[in-house]
Amino acid sequence: MSNYLVGDIQGCLDELLLLLEQVHFNAEKDTLWVAGDLVARGPKSLETLRFIKGLGNSAKVVLGNHDLHLIAVSLGIHNAKPRDKTQPILEAEDRHQLIHWLRQQPILAEHPEFVMSHAGIYPLWDLAQAKAAATEVESELRGDNWQSLIKQMYGNSPDVWHPSLQGMQRLRFIINAFTRMRYCYHDGRLDMASKLPPEQEDKSKLLPWFELTQRKPLPKKAIFGHWAALMGIDAQQVIGLDTGCVWGNYMTLLRWEDKRYFTQAAL
Numbered sequence: 001m002s003n004y005l006v007g008d009i010q011g012c013l014d015e016l017l018l019l020l021e022q023v024h025f026n027a028e029k030d031t032l033w034v035a036g037d038l039v040a041r042g043p044k045s046l047e048t049l050r051f052i053k054g055l056g057n058s059a060k061v062v063l064g065n066h067d068l069h070l071i072a073v074s075l076g077i078h079n080a081k082p083r084d085k086t087q088p089i090l091e092a093e094d095r096h097q098l099i100h101w102l103r104q105q106p107i108l109a110e111h112p113e114f115v116m117s118h119a120g121i122y123p124l125w126d127l128a129q130a131k132a133a134a135t136e137v138e139s140e141l142r143g144d145n146w147q148s149l150i151k152q153m154y155g156n157s158p159d160v161w162h163p164s165l166q167g168m169q170r171l172r173f174i175i176n177a178f179t180r181m182r183y184c185y186h187d188g189r190l191d192m193a194s195k196l197p198p199e200q201e202d203k204s205k206l207l208p209w210f211e212l213t214q215r216k217p218l219p220k221k222a223i224f225g226h227w228a229a230l231m232g233i234d235a236q237q238v239i240g241l242d243t244g245c246v247w248g249n250y251m252t253l254l255r256w257e258d259k260r261y262f263t264q265a266a267l
Contacts, residue, residue: 013047028058116224182209
């Protein structure tokens with residue numbers, strides 16, 4: 001009975017299946033944790049959604065920015081970009097069931113020894129604050145006003161957290177922190193522009209969210225994806241699992257119980 005953790009799949013289902021075959025994944029006793037961005041850019045986004053959904057309780061999924069964008073596209077808020085290769089989802093007979101299933105997924109998932117979100121944990125939140133913030137968005141996404149949330153979630157402001165934030169300003173910050181965050185300014189403000197690896201960024205201005213000096217400690221490891229330029233990281237109580245399979249690199253799977261990594265080169 002093992003827990004397997006994987007970063008961004010982004011429609012690269014064949015590589016995922018090879019990894020699961022490599023570790024002899026058994027859906028009757030094992031659990032697959034997916035750090036968001038199931039869809040977009042890769043060749044099999046529709047098949048990926050169907051496969052992960054079909055795992056039922058054997059899959060634990062958190063939503064990424066591409067997953068939320070797919071929901072927006074399904075509403076006609078944005079047009080599907082050809083490079084995202086998600087049009088087959090929008091034309092599928094089971095599209096409504098798939099989008100509904102996505103809306104039920106959390107943006108933060110917790111294991112006794114780790115927490116998982118797509119982009120990470122906002123450094124000025126402790127775990128209790130992060131869980132409470134995630135619950136706010138998840139309740140809206142699963143509720144009657146979910147379309148309003150999706151329509152208004154786009155934008156980079158506000159860029160810093162304050163408990164007094166209300167309404168869509170509050171929800172937008174939470175969504176951005178969990179699904180889009182990479183760098184923070186030294187005062188905790190989010191930067192949404194840079195996607196560079198840390199060694200190429202000016203650290204006098206920006207720091208990776210997990211290196212912020214005033215970052216609140218968490219009682220367990222924070223697992224995330226989203227940041228392919230890191231090419232994986234295991235340090236400072238964080239583990240980054242996105243190793244850019246969709247960009248021609250490889251997919252990484254972590255077996256939690258023995259901390260063993262497995263990789264599959266992009267096909």
